[in-house]
Amino acid sequence: MDKFDRIYELHKILRDRRTPISRVDLMRRLECAEPSVYRLIRLMKDQLNAPIEWHEELQGYYYRRDAAGGTYELPGLWFNARELQALIVFDRLLERLEPGLLGEHLAPLARRVTELLEHKRLGLGEAAHRIRVLGMASRPAGEWFHVLAGATLQRRKLHMAYHGRNRDQVTERLVSPQRLVHYRDNWYLDGWCHLRKGLRSFAVDRVKNATEIKEIADARSDAELDEYYASAYGIFAGKANKTAVLRFSPERARWVADERWHPQQTGQFLTDGRYELRIPYRDDRELVMDILKHGPDVEVVSPTALCELIGAKLRETLALYPEK
Numbered sequence: 001m002d003k004f005d006r007i008y009e010l011h012k013i014l015r016d017r018r019t020p021i022s023r024v025d026l027m028r029r030l031e032c033a034e035p036s037v038y039r040l041i042r043l044m045k046d047q048l049n050a051p052i053e054w055h056e057e058l059q060g061y062y063y064r065r066d067a068a069g070g071t072y073e074l075p076g077l078w079f080n081a082r083e084l085q086a087l088i089v090f091d092r093l094l095e096r097l098e099p100g101l102l103g104e105h106l107a108p109l110a111r112r113v114t115e116l117l118e119h120k121r122l123g124l125g126e127a128a129h130r131i132r133v134l135g136m137a138s139r140p141a142g143e144w145f146h147v148l149a150g151a152t153l154q155r156r157k158l159h160m161a162y163h164g165r166n167r168d169q170v171t172e173r174l175v176s177p178q179r180l181v182h183y184r185d186n187w188y189l190d191g192w193c194h195l196r197k198g199l200r201s202f203a204v205d206r207v208k209n210a211t212e213i214k215e216i217a218d219a220r221s222d223a224e225l226d227e228y229y230a231s232a233y234g235i236f237a238g239k240a241n242k243t244a245v246l247r248f249s250p251e252r253a254r255w256v257a258d259e260r261w262h263p264q265q266t267g268q269f270l271t272d273g274r275y276e277l278r279i280p281y282r283d284d285r286e287l288v289m290d291i292l293k294h295g296p297d298v299e300v301v302s303p304t305a306l307c308e309l310i311g312a313k314l315r316e317t318l319a320l321y322p323e324k
Contacts, residue, residue, distance in 0.1 A: 020060025
């Protein structure tokens, strides 16, 4: 009997009984040791909100009934949102994985994921047809991904040719890789650029050539990396030195108020129903794109430079659609 079968069996025992059941009887019926009974009950109470109570006088467990005398029923789905997403993503990735070095090692994982999806107690048989995990504007990682990943994990320096989109130029770089980042369905390499003598982010798909060299990569502390890459908005890193103040219409506020744009953001509803969001940033490129997608439902209050930039972008856009 596996864990899910035991959950179902414990639920059935408590649902059908009118009197508490002892711990010893549960151990016998669930075919497990006392610590397993404790863990199972804790899991059901914490994860599935089961109203399991301990009767001190009768020394047994029972379901607490609601005000109308009804009994608890297991939820139709036992996974939370992140667990379900991970399970479906694993299933899709393993299904598409081509034969390679990891095949024999991942085979047991693939079988276990399949078993979970087909488990009679979990009701996930329709998951593959009823749940979609969508990507947005993803770009192929390219042929040099394995070199970048290998150097990052082995702590080796990289020599690479990088074609930056901003200047449309190819430059030769010596880089000490620090982290690989998967952001908005695309891969980036965070590293210390010896050419620019500073931390930089490189889009993996723009790497045109890469060679791992034998020199040990220069190490930067986690604190330094977090301060540089995580303090400002989006993938364009650098320590935040500005704060964008945005005000969304009452209609759009119903969505934006529940969104997390940045870990250090702050927000509040205004008296007229609008929502004011404050976001730390340094480079405005990604922020501008995210502001523009809200059209007339957002007003940039400050800083002035950001207001002027958004206004200029909107005028340029309007010029593409002259009135007839």
